[in-house]
Amino acid sequence: MSTTRATRRLTTAQALVSFLAQQYTERDGVEHRLIEGCFGIFGHGNVAGIGQALLQQPDDLAYYQSRNEQAMVHAAVAFARTRRRLSTLACTTSVGPGATNMVTGAALATINRLPVLLLPGDTFATRAASPLLQELELPHAGDITVNDVFRPVSRYFDRVWRPEQLLSSALQAMRVLSDPAETGAVTLCLPQDVQAEAADFPEEFFARRVWHVRRPAPDESALAAAVRLLRHAERPLIVAGGGVIHSDATEALARFTAATGIPVAVTQAGKAALPHGHPAAAGAIGHTGSEAANTLAREADVVLGIGTRWQDFTTASRTLFADPDVRFINLNITSLDTAKQAGLMLQADARAGIEALARALAGHTVPAARRARTAELVRRWDEKVETAFTRATTPLPAQSEILGAIRDAIDDRDVVISAAGSIPGDLHKLWRPSDPLGYHVEYGYSCMGYEIAGGLGVKMAAPDRQAVVLVGDGSYLMMAQEIATAVAEHLKLVIVLVENRGYASIGALSASLGSERFGTQYRYRDEDTGRHDGGALPVDLAANAASLGADVIRASGTDAFREAFARALASERTTVVHIETDPLSASPASGAWWDVPVAEVASLPSTTAARRTYETHKTGQRPLLRPTD
Incomplete structure (x- = not known):
């Protein structure tokens, strides 16, 4: 039939x-x-x-x-x-x-x-x-x-x-x-x-x-091996990445670390994996991290990475984990990431893996001295953060002061969005999120121009949250067009446009590498030098934002910024707050290195000096290939 x-x-x-x-x-x-x-x-x-x-x-x-x-x-x-x-x-x-x-x-x-x-x-x-x-x-x-x-x-x-x-x-x-x-x-x-x-x-x-969408549990034999390593660890550390947030594992992580006392350092993508104030929260790790987390990383004898792909910023280009016998456990749903750092491969969903570890380690805790050391390191770092947030500089405010003003004005559920440049580094070091979705920084590709478009996507996905976009003038000039899309769709964004007339993060990197901030400032070409080190360009980014349909508030100084930002939050329309900052005012140092090669031979004294520093740091770099058994 x-x-x-x-x-x-x-x-x-x-x-x-x-x-x-x-x-x-x-x-x-x-x-x-x-x-x-x-x-x-x-x-x-x-x-x-x-x-x-x-x-x-x-x-x-x-x-x-x-x-x-x-x-x-x-x-x-x-x-x-x-x-x-x-x-x-x-x-x-x-x-x-x-x-x-x-x-x-x-x-x-x-x-x-x-x-x-x-x-x-x-x-x-x-x-x-x-x-x-x-x-x-x-x-x-x-x-x-x-x-x-x-x-x-x-x-x-x-x-x-x-x-x-x-x-x-x-x-x-x-x-x-x-x-x-x-x-x-x-x-x-x-x-x-x-x-x-x-x-x-x-x-x-x-x-x-x-x-x-599956939640695969870890293999029993791999889980047992991981538990043995953690039980015998004297100075364990957890590095939480974006996979913790993607898998909705933040509450499981909070319970697990509260019970065991293992401190948690966070990557850029995992920044909000553990709320600030949790007794195990050690802060950001790596090149843009905190002194607290990086100190714990240098001391660690066993490192449990959860949902991280071990980017070079996280490992400080493989110089951060200093214990010669350090072992890694990689809990990740992606097999590629479980094999990194020669780690014990614990392939599983982040939440399923954390819950399995919690059951197997029931009753186990780190020594009281380890908890106390974590608390003291975090306390010292928090003091530096408060200083960076509240210090008064003249004539232009430091970028960290602007972040402090934003911190004081927004709610826990508001979302801060950023990407490339110096802002992500400062956010990673200084920001204190409590909501898993409150921190949205794209740093896997570190793509200039992501910020405003990313803010649009966040607002589309979570219309009940305030989307606060932090963008520097360099990234703004790469891609600002989606302001018009936000206006057309009646999707309100608050955009903080930080102008420092150039590429601040690469300028600082260039100076540290002996390249004297070459090509990192927005300037006229000087007729005498032939370089772009003449007067400042007459570019008006605030006017550009207004031409795309946004309301624009110009602020000068931190106090004026606080008032302008409050008005932007209260508005029902997409609003850009424009503020000039000091590009030479740095946030607290992380104490961690990043491998960017310096010219091996050069006639510039600044470059030869930077090369000597580079070679010193290279001596601390190692492949992290020690087996776990």
Whole structure:
């Protein structure tokens, strides 16, 4: 007996939009829409495909208009991070520059292990009119397009040459987006003729589909080995990364460390993994960390990394963990990260792994002296933080004073957003978050221009929270266009625009490396020197922000900033507070090094002196390959 399969005759683009509308994730019994909407900028490569489908099917997928292709990926990534990777957004562009503009965002997503779905248009599958406008022609290959640049920065890549291929490709895309161990940028390239081509798609393709987000428990033998190491450790330390927050493991970590007394140092992504004031909270670790956490790291004999990928800032370029016999335990859902530092591989979900360790270590605690040392180190560091927050400098305030003013004005649930430059370093050292989602700094890719777009994504994901964007003039000039998007969508952002007329963080790094802040200031070219060390440029960033639709308040000095910031918080509109700061006023030193090579030979005395310092630090660098058994 034969049966007729029910089908829908749709274009490939219409079928994809309908499919995405029915995708959900589920973790701990709670379901979430996997793809909550679609950013898009339209051109000839997607306007009649994905664009037509979004117009025709508005109830399937909400459309958001962006101003820059890279920025819309940043916004989608920030959205996904705020939703703990359980929901994200899609991004569609035309073929050519619209598509390749997304590559930076794709790299950022994959490096940070955050899901985003990219739908770039592509050249004709039929090649009926080749060569096309914006088509890449290569003499050695006919099947390569500009979109192949997405391959190394995507966790999954496919090109849908035929409508029928969408069935398997779309399912594979959802598998990767919803897998906490595999997630990152997912790229489905859509040739523009295929987007508009119709086919009979099986009705089952559009059924409601729920992707279970797993919480794998650690292997019993690996768990037993980790417990033995921790029980015999005299000076254990936990390094908490972003995986703790992504897996909603912060409460489990707080209970575990309260019971055991093991101090916790946090990475940039894991900054809010343990609230400030918790007896085990030692603060930020690494090059931009605190003296408290870095001292404990140097003393540690066993280090339990939870949800961290051990970036060089975290390890101070492998100079921080000084005990010659130090052992590492890597609790991570990603196998790549469990094998780092020659650590004991404890592959598991962060919360499941912490809970398993808590059960196995029930009744175990570090000596009282270890708890007391942690408390004393943190107390000393907190005094330095308060000094940095409240000191009065003239004529321009220090950046840390501005952070202190913001700290005094916002609530625990408000979200501070930043990315590249000197602000993330100061935030990592000085900020004291109590809410797991209250600290949002992108530092895996350290991407200038992420800040405002990221703030937009945070506000879209958490409209009940105040989104406070901290951006320097260098990053602002890279990408400020999404102010217009926030205004258009009635999504209120508070943007603190810190102007120090150049690249403050790289300026300080340049000075420390003997390069004398060369090329790091926004200045006229001096006719006598031939360098950019003339007068300051007459650039008015506040006026630029106003031209994009934001309300703008100019502040001069810390007291005026406090008043202006309070007005911005109270406003219902996107507001930019502009403040000039002293680029030479540094925050407290972390005491940790970062490996940036210095010229081995040079005629500049500043460079040769920096090289001697560099070689001294290199003697403390080691590969961290000691086995755990």
